[in-house]
Amino acid sequence: NAGVTQTPKFRVLKTGQSMTLLCAQDMNHEYMYWYRQDPGMGLRLIHYSVGEGTTAKGEVPDGYNVSRLKKQNFLLGLESAAPSQTSVYFCASIGPSGSVAKNIQYFGAGTRLSVL
């Protein structure tokens, strides 16, 4: 049972380049999340999904897009990377549905992204 797996672990981009971060969970969880963690800012929610085919904006969604085509995968896209998007990105999931209050969030190991 791998839990929540994020790929890649590290990436360096040039300003204006695009990339997609992949999050995969094997726990059959309904809810999935993308956060970013910056020094002095804590973790902030970018986008989330309550199920296959559904996504919603979090606290800091600008510059990012997401897709949840399969229940186990949640993709985070940067269409035109900017230096302000240099951060550590974490994916998380909660399940099963119907008991959000009782279930802990499981986190991936993170993706360290630098935009030059």
Next chain:
Amino acid sequence: KQEVTQIPAALSVPEGENLVLNCSFTDSAIYNLQWFRQDPGKGLTSLLLIQSSQREQTSGRLNASLDKSSGRSTLYIAASQPGDSATYLCAVGGGGADGLTFGKGTHLIIQP
């Protein structure tokens, strides 16, 4: 908007001491509160989850309490060990599926 504050931001204590980490939140309408541990360069590991109807949870040497009406939680670590050195994060769930609101963490160092 929910805001979560953790005090202190950093703490260094000798091995064996009991210690308390503090977390406060501005909106008492929460579903749950979680304490996480984060090691350098790693992801977050959930330590304890307290539902809004509960007052405390215990796991081994860890005990977390929740006073929803006053907007406070504490994480008590008994008989600290060097392996407890990490950043501890407090996060509150506001209900529904819209994720957690995190504090900035307490960086804990346990001196051997």
